Structures are given as structure tokens and as C-alpha cells.
Amino acid sequence: MEKKIKILHVCTIIAIIVFCITQCWWLYTRYDYIWQNYNEELYQSILGIMQEDFENRRISGERKNIDFVTESSIKVDNTKMQYTINLFFDVYVIDGSKYGDKDSTYSDRILNLYEKYKPEGIKKYEFSIRNCENEREAYVGLERFQVDEICPFSIKRLEDLLKKYGLKTTSITTEKMDSMVWKPKQFSHLNILKPNMTVIYPYDIFEGEVVRMNFDIGMSPIMKRMSGTMVLSLFISIMLISCLVFQIKTIRSQRKIEVLRKDFIQTMVHELKRPIYTLKMCVSFMRNDILMADSQSRAEVISDSYNELDNLSSYFSKLRDLTFDDITEIPLNKSSFSLGEVINDCVKKLNIPGTKKIEIKIISERDIVLYADRMHITNIISNLLENAVKYSAENGLIKISYGQSKKGSVTISIKDNGCGISKYDQKFIFDKFYRSREVIDNHIPGMGLGLAYVELLVKAHDGKVSVNSEEGKGAEFTITLPQDEFI
Template sequence: MNKSRFRLLVFLMSLSLIGIILVQLYWISTSLDKNEEEFKYHVQQVLGNVSNTIKEKELVTFYNHYNKIIDSTGKVPQEDELKEIYFYERDKKTNETIIYTNTLVAENYGINGSFFDKNANSVNFGNVVSKRKTEVYSGNSLNDGSLQMRSFPDVTIKKSGSVSSLDKANFEVAFKDVVSLKPLQERVSTEQLGKYLKDELHKYGVKTPFEFGIYSNGLATKVRSEDFKYDVKTTYGIPVFQDNEGMSKYQLLVSFPQKNKFVFSSLIGISSLSLLFTLVIVLTYSSALNQLIKQKQISEIKTDFINNMTHEFKTPIATINLALDAIKNPKIIDDKEKVQRYLQMIKEENKRMHAQVENVLRISKLEKNELDISKEPRDVTEIIEDAIEHVSLIVEDREGIVHQHFNAQRSTILLNEVHFTNVLVNVLDNAIKYSPNAPVINVFTENIKDFILIKIQDQGAGMSKVAQKRVFEKFYREHTGDLHNVKGHGLGLAYVKQIVEDHNGQIFVESEKGKGSTFIIKMPLIN
């Protein structure tokens, strides 16, 4: 898969995943808004019902009291005519005349408001009664076209009854005027109000803790629950005890401390499943993407490794072939000195290939924990000197120099001589290889608390920030284009890191492009 297709695939997968997450979040947000609106609607219905219940209960109580007083007075009501409706009709066929009258009469019992409340002293109560009469005159009941009737009609029908709508309106006007002067605590108690709210909330399925209170002109009254606190986000209100003009100084407020929890409760199940599945998709996608990137990197590393190994083996094999061809030459085969020289070349090149194979095998064994590394107390200064001796011929061949600055007072550590020597040789070999000119290498030792620091500093090509982070990875080599001026296959420093860590030590690198590198090995001392 080429880079463009890989990037396009990752982009589309990421875009789809982000889209799924955004859709899930939008759905949850929309559902929450819908639940909140439904909650608000139900609460407003509850408050309206409670307000009506309070009014009706108070009205019934007042009406019962009113009737008892009327019954107890035994007074004949005073009547005042309010309005009279007169209707006249004549049937020529039957020669009958019908006259209909309807008179509205106000019956005042003279009951003063003080019977209900000491502060009410000017309200009278009464009924509005409809008195209806139908008169039928037969024969010639009219004199000269006038409406003057005979003294007595042939048929008279009388009816009388209360006008319910007017009666009720008249009563409610008086009722509101009287009870408005009562103290709030006498009109409704905290216990009653709490019961009304609880019953109505349960009826609408709003089963969450609530607090309530009645405020008068914005100030709290004694009709309230103990823990009521006004919160603009969780409190709902409605006017109560309105007067005849539709005005009220009282407002019933109800707050829901756990409103958000209740609103979200219906979504917890489906939202949890949705978030769980989304999380699984995200983790699966991340894992798949990580594996894809790793596979791609491994593929590139393997290709690079094969190219490097091919290049590394190509030169020794070519040298061995040339040496063998030279030995076969009849002119040279008898020259023992030249034969010995070519045989030595074959041996050196063979040894070089063997060392490369050994590096690969060492890494493999280290990863499988199959490499036996026995340790014993040794003076690390001696090991450093041995490692410098190993590379001295190469340094001299390139006209370089190794400066030793051994400042550590304590230098005994627990180590495996062979492997730790290889570690130092590898680092020194790197310093030589990456020095474009004659290598100048400085080796320092110093003590910091219970540790010894070994610093190997070169003045070579240095490395980038990216290379510093990855330099200890297996097969990693910093790209230098198509040039193969530096031999290697990216295994040396991976081996170094694993050996150092197996010795309970640490290795770091400090470098700047074009200004060389410093490898720092930190090892614990034996007290």
C-alpha cells in the first residue's frame, strides 16, 4: 500500500469515527433537551393543578360556611329587580295572545363579611334568581290595537330558579374579596401544600425529591419546606390566590435539587450502551491504526535491514571471491607470503560477517531471555580501557585519538565482562564511524551519589531530535539518502540498550546536528 492510499484510508476512517461520535453526542444532547422540555411541561401542569386544587378546596370550605350561616339566620331575603325581559306574540289562526316575562331578581340575605373574617366588613352575599311568567289570552284580547290586556289571562305559568352562572360569579367575587384579607397560613398549610404537590407530581410520573415555598411580593413566607432554596435553573413558579382583577401577590415556587439526575436518568441505560460501544470502536480503531502503522514501519525497517545487510555482506563476499581467485592464480599460489596475506583477508572478512550474524542472534536471544548474562564485581575503569584498546587500531588508522578523563573515585560495579565490553566497543565504534574527519573521542567517568557516569563524546556528524528518540530502536538508522558511507544495520545500539538495562543501568544520548554526540551510561555502584 503506497503512502497516499494509506493516508487517505486513515483520513476516511478517522472522519467516520469522528462523525459517529458527533452523532452520538448530538443524539444525547437532543434527548436531554427533549426530556427537559417534557419535565418543564409536566411541572407546569402540576403547578396549575395544585393552584386550582387550593382554590377549589378554599371555595368549598367557604361555601359550606356560607350555607350554614344562611340556614342559621332564617331571614327573608330582600329582593331587588335587576332586569326584566318582555315578549309579546299573537297567533291569528288560534286567536291567542301569549305574553312572556323574565325578571332577574337579586336576593340579599344581608349577611356581612365579618361572619367569615373579622377584617371583612362591607361585603354582602346573595343569589340571583330568575322569575319567569307565561300568560295566554284567548279571543279578542286587544282593545283598538293597544297592548292593554284583559284583567285575567286564560292560562298563567310561573317558574322561578337560581341562575347558576351568575350566581356562581356573584359568589366568587364576594369570596375572593373576603378571603384576600386572611393571613396566608389560614388559607393553606405547609403540610397540605406538600401533599397536593406530591400527589400531582406522582400522577405525572415526576418521581424526584422536591422543595417548595410560597413567596409574597418576592419575599419568602412561612409556608415553605425546610430546605427550599431558590435556584433559577431548577425552580418553577405560578401565581396563586388571584383576586377579582386577576392579580396576585403570592407565587408558588417548586425546586428540584436532583433535576439533572432525574432528566438524565431515562437516558442512562441507552447512553451508557452507546458510549460503551463508541469506546469499543475507538479502542479497536486505535489498536488497528497502531497495528497498521507498526506493520508499515516494520515493513520499511525490514526492507531497510535487508538492503543494509545485503550491502554489508556484499563487500566481504566480493573481497573473499577476489582473494580466492587470486590464490588460484598459478603465479601467486607458489608465493607463500601473498597466499598468507589473502588467507588473512578471507579470515578477517569472514570474521566481520560472523560478528554481524552474532549481533542479530544476540538481539533475538535477549528478547527471548535466552542469553545467559552472569555478573561479578569488576572495576569498570579496566573494562573501559580494554574497550578503547579494541578500537585503538581503527582510530590510529584514521589518524584519530581517544582522550581519557577518569575522574570517578569509585568505579566498582556488578557486570558481565564480555557483554559490557561489547557495549563500550559498540558505542566507541559508532563514534568512529560517524566522524567524517579524523575521530577525536573523549571518554569521561565521574561519580554522582551511588552511581558512576560513563560519557563517550565525539565530534562527529551528530543527529537530529527525531533520531535521538529512536536511536536505540532495533533496525533503526538515520536516513542519509542513497549513500552507504556508514556501514551498519541498526542493531548495535539496540543491543547496547538491552545489555545496559539488564545491568540495572540507563543510557542516554545528547546530540546536535553537525556538532557531535555524547552517549551517557549511568550504572549503580557496589558499596
Template sequence: MKLPFRLIATLVLISLTGTFAYQAYWLTGLYGTMTHEMEKNIHEAMRMSDYREMMLRIKKMQRENGQHGSVEVQAGYEAGSENPVVSRDIKDDEGNRLRKDTLAPEESSAMLRSDNGLALILHDQGSTQALAGFIQRGIHSGIDLFSSPDITVYDSLLTLQLQEYGIRLPHHLEYFRTHTTPDSSQVFVDTLGRVQSAGYLPSKKAVRYDYTLNMSLSETYRLTMEPVDGLILKQMGGILATSLVILLILGFTFGYLVRTILRQKTLEEMKSDFTNNITHELKTPIAVAYAANDALLHFGLAEDRQQREKYLGICQEQLQRLGGLVEQILSMSMERRKSFRLHPERICLKTLFPTLIEQHRLKAGKPVEVALDIEPEELVLTADRIHLSNILSNLMDNAIKYSPAKAEIGIRCRKTESGQVEIAVSDHGTGIPADKLPHVFDKFYRVPTGNVHNTKGYGLGLFYVKTMTEKHNGNVSVKSEPGKGSTFTIRI
């Protein structure tokens, strides 16, 4: 079954893109909400600071009441008039009226019919904050008749209030009054006070926040400070870090998934190549042995002793080759079974190698010279005899196959300081490129040789060597240089 890699990769990419997009949308929405909330807090801080500043002035006026008498502020309608009137009575300690002031009708009307005035109370009674602002401006209109706002006190209160909301930024504060000519053709602005943080100079990106004090909307506090983006990002630091970690985990997971699928796809292709190769390898000895046997049976070659021995030798050689192939395949199958067991025994290497060397000389088809060096001469190794023979046979077979017209092989056996036995098989063949060395022990892997050496194989030999060596609690390594040969070393 072929893996639908393109479909899977497309679905993974769509899923990852969708996850990233949703995360970005959610974070953007959160950023917008926090920005709106912080700006709302700034306006609320300006309102609360104004209220507290006004309460401080009222308390101050109460303390001074014994010296200046009492003040009453009244609002209502005069008899027979449709215009609202606001008046104030100033009395002495004994209750005698000293002076009564009445505001002009247009000022009174502005107090009671401003844009955020009675209409708001009558039509939007649920807006508590707006109603509080309306009442606060109404109080201002009375209090400011006797005591002007103190911008220094207001600035101190505002700084504390902003800090309560986590806003610690240098700022610039102005208090100004606007008025127009009778025909409203010109607008005048009078700056009544200015305060700013030490050393602060507003930049071009600075943001202005206005808060209107009185009912006539003529007096305003203007707060200027840098954008709150940095504060919001700092507050979102934990969320952003968590989101980044999640995205990295997702990215790594999807990447690992794609990598696994690619490896599975590669493994599938390698298995397909292996099937084709092993089919060819199995068919060749069968076909040769069948042809030799057929010649002996049907063409009278059995009568000729020399021909008979020749063809029987061919049959035996091909059957040995076929047996070797089947043995490796069965070994790979058995290695995965839980019931697989080694049968270790003490093996004298001096008696093991001669038989192996002779077998490889007979089937090599080319001159083979083997230099065997065992030290000490009676070196003994504890291992499974069959699998150790197969391990060494694979290494020797590779050394012969990848050697030129004449194979020169060196076999060196030593005992290491750690007590292991080290067996190194060297050749002077084609060698292996450095970038291919990490893969030579992978299952089904074959080093590409181009058109220089068309050597048959199916990528199981070295995998078998590595697997069985590790089953013996040992390890295998390789050193190679293209054009100079290779050395495979096992330690058991």
C-alpha cells in the same frame, strides 16, 4: 502486508463521528423531554395552587357559615327551555330563603359548554387532568360568586408547589379579567392583582405561563419568570459530565489506536529499510571475500606471497565484518527468547580494551587515536564478556564512523558512589541534534545526516547497546552537540 491506514483511519473517524452525533442527539432529546416535563410541572403547579387556594376560601366560608347562613348552588335546565341555568339560594340559619340569584343564560352556557367542557367529558374521558381542570373551573364559577380569589395566598402556595418540583426561580404573578364589548369589537383587560419576588425584574427572555380560572375563560393567572434552561442543565449535570467523560475516553482510545497504527506503519517501513540495508551490508563482505578468494584460485596470485597475504587479509577482514553483523542479528533474536541467559564473570577492563582498540584500528580505514583512562587501574567489572565486548565495540565503532578524517576517541572508566562501573566513550565527530537524542536507542532508528556523512548502518547498534546494558541491570545515556561530538555513558 501493508496496513490499510487510510481505510482504518476513515472507519475510525466515521465511528467517532457517529458516536458523537448519537450522543448529541440523545442529549438533545433528553433536554427537550426534560424541558417539556418542567413546563408541564409549572402548569400543574399553577392548577394545584389554584385548587388549594380555592379550598382555603371554602373552609373560610364554612367557618363564617354560622353568621351568614347557608348557600346552595344549583345547575340545570328550566322547564320548556333549552338553555342551561345556574342559580344560587341564600338561606338563613332556619332554612328561610333570603335571596335567589339566577345567572344569565350566556354565563350558564359558558359554564357548561366551554371549549374544555362537556365535549371533553363526553369524548375524552381518559384525560383525567383535563377533566379535573374542567371540574375545578366549574367549582370556581360557584365559589367566586361569594369570595374572590386571593392572589397573595395563591402566590405563596404557588411558590411552595414550584419548589416541590425543584423550580426555584424569582417570578412575577398577575391576576386579570378580560371582557369584550357586545359586538366583540374591543377587548378590555382589568388587572385585579399583581405580586412579584423581591427585586425581580423580568428580562426580554422571560417566559409567560397562563392559567384560566373560570368556565367563561375570562379570569386568568399569568406567571412570568426566566427560562428554565439553566435549571434543566443543572439537573442534567451528572449526565453531561458522564457523557463528556465517555466521549473523552472514546476520543483518547481512538487517538491511541490511530497513533499505534501509525507507529506500526513506521515500524514496517523501518523494517523494510532494515532489510534493504542488512542485505546490502551482508552482500558487500561476501562479494569482496569471494572476489579475493577467486583471484587466489584462478589468477595465480597465490604464487606471489605478498599478493597472497594481501588477499587473504582482505578475506579475513571481510569475514570478520560479516561475523560481526551476524552476531548482532543473532543477539537481537536471542534477546527476545525466554531461554536467553547472560554468563557474568569478573572482567578486568585493563585487559579487555587493548584487543578491542587494536581491532578497530585495523578495520577503521582512517587514523584512530584512543585515549584510555581507567581509574583505578585494576578496575574490575562483573558482566557477560561477549556482550560487554559487543557493547563497547558498537560504541567505539560509532565514534570512529561519525568522526572526520582522523578519529579521536576518549574512553574513561570510573567506579561510581553507588558501586556501579561507569564507562564513557567520547568522540569529536558530527554530533546529534537535540531533537533526535530521544530516539537514538530505538530499534532500526538512524539519525539523518544528509549529504555530509553518508555512513552505512542499519539501526541496530545502539538498540543492542541499550538492551544488553539493561539486561545487566544498568543504563545508558548520551550527551551530544552538533559539530562538537558525542559522549555515550554506560553504567553497570
């Protein structure tokens, strides 16, 4: 059974580890999916902003006096089983304030002037686009070049536009590439703690001029979208792991109860053998007429029989009372009686082994009339005295003190100078069947019911029991019983 329980524990732990790894992998996959979606949405927003910036620059036209004359040509190469289109643009940028109004001969005049004189106010740009896949894209590039000449690109203007839409960059820079960049590019960096994205956008395709924008996305927008998933995953994880842990604890508790049950049965059988054996000896003695003729011997045998029957009755009373689920179920037959008289009776009936010499001192300023169940109070004091004798050294000293406070509660204290109780064991000594490892190793008899029985009866009287002890310095048990009902 022990081996099966260990295997079950190992399998449960492995299942928890595998589940946690699977959950982490699933959450990471979900995180990556949401990040990609958010990244794409952000990228499309940036493209829309760049297009808006382009439209604004085209409409504003900061340099309104700029004119353009464009000559274009197409060369088709259909050799070697390949079909390619090459486009060529000659773009003349003209200062319109110097060369008059436009008319039907305006383009020819500009071309002749530039060919003959290359005058100031006219600039010529030559662009060659080879292996052109889409002729429309070439004219889009031409338009961007013209808009950039009319209204040059501005980082400040772009930053303001980005802020307008709630986007903040870590850096914006312009660069000039070695070749034409036709389409914007996106570079995403999926860092779990600090994801970021870089966008390269060509604002002047023909001249290879691009703007590089870096964005720190942060975790908050992604975590916000994942909040529902994370809460559900966390709830399921906690529930499953809690169930598995509870299962392990339940199995361990059942195993512990089983061990306690076996130990209790063995101890109880051992403890019951002694009074039964003594009673058998007494019965055998009574059957002998010659031995029974001696009055002193007869009286001792009858006294021993009563004592052992009292011990058996005490065992069964403990077992009966400990089976109650609620202390209110314990029947109490309260009456007023002398506490000093009960203590003296308990001391007189106390069985002290012949191997020990125990001195018992009763300390009290006056006798007290206690209102409680006399039988239960007797059992409480007897159990504590038996424990004090059991755990005392060969020459032991037991002090019994009692008194009454101004509020009316009665305090009973039983102190010994025995082996004492460790701080760890003090937390469990009132548990049913609990016996410390040191007691078990030293083969001290007992069923682990005495202190649990004492606490049960004290609580039934609405009282409290506490212990003050150090290892090697003895132990002191204090019982406080309220007397409000009597008062």
C-alpha cells in the same frame, strides 16, 4: 496499498464523525423526552398545589360575614343551524352583618333592597358566558369567584405552599386579563443550559384574574434521570472510538513495520555485500600461487579475511540477540577481566577509513577488573567506537574514559566531536532499525541495530546506557554496569 490505507483512514474518520453526530442527536432526543416528562410531572404538581390553595382558602374563609345571592339564566340560540348556550349570572355580594339572618325571604329582600336603594353593603356583579361548551365549568368559575371574595388570593400564601413541596419560583405575579381565562396554561422553554417553565393559572375566572409563575428547572434533575443513559452512551462511544483509533494505529504500525522491514533488508544486503565481496577477493588471491608466495601479502589477506569474518559474525550476533523477547534469555558467560585491556583491543581492531584522521584518547586513573561477559562488553565498546568514527568529521577526536564509583559500579564513557544527535532523535536512537532522517539523507551506511544492540546487552548486565548530545557538538554515551555480584 498506501492509497487504500488513506481511504480507510478517511472512512474511519468519517465514521467517527457520523457516530458522534448520531450520538449527540440521540442524546438530545432523549434529553427532550425526559424534559417533557419531567415538565409534565412538575406541571401536574403545580396544578395540585393550586387546587390545594383553593381548598384552603375555601375552608379558612377569612371574611366569614360575606353572603351571596345569585340569579342565573340560560339562553339557547338555535338559529342558523347553530346550537349555542349562553349563561348569565347576577351575583350579589352581601355584608351579612348588616342584613340579618337568612330565611326563606332573604334572597327576595336583598334583591328588592338593591333595586330600590342600592344600599351600602350590597354589591352586584354581572357575568355573561357566551358559547358555553360545558355548563359545569361555568359553575366552577362561579365558585372560584365566591371563594376569592371570601378569602382573597395571596402570593405569600402560595409561595409558602410551593416551598412546602420543594418548588421554588423565580417570580410570582398576578395579572388581570381582558377576557375570562378558563384553563391554566403552560409555556415550556427548552434551553439546554437553563430550561424553565411558565404557568398561568386563573384563580378568579369570571374577573379574568390569573397568577403567573416562572420556574427555573435547571439541568440537575434532568441530568439525574439521564445519568444511566449518558454513562452507557459514553462507555459505548469511548469503546467504539478507541477501537477505531486502535485500528488506525495498528494499520499505521503495520505499515511502518513493513517499511522498516524493506529498508532493513535493503540495508542488510548492502552491508553484507562488502565483507562478502572482500572475502571473494581474498579467496581469489589465495588461489594465485605467485601472489601467495609473498609472505607479507599472504599475512595481509589472511588478516583481512579474519576481519571480514568477524564483521559477519558480529552482524549475525546482533541479529540473534535482538530476536530475544526477554533480556534474561540472552546467555551471559561472566568472568573477571581487565577493562583497560578490552578497550585497547577494541581500539586496535577499530577500522578507520583512510579519508578520516581520528585521534583516540583513553582517560583512566587506573585499570579496572570488570566482572561481566567479556564478549558482550567487547561488542558494546566496539559498536560505540564504530558509531563515533562513522559520525565524526574528517579530523575527529574520540575520548574514552572509565572509572569505578564508591558503590562499586563501573562507568564507561565514549565521547566524540561529530555531528551530534538532535533532541527529537535522542528519544528513538535505541529503537530497533531506527535511523534519523539526516543520517539517511547523508547516505551514512548502517542498519539501525547498533545502539539497540548496545542497550540490549547493557540491560542484560542490569546496567544503564544514556546519551548526552547537541547537534553539531558531538555525542557522549555513558554506560553504567553494577558490580554487586563481583563485590
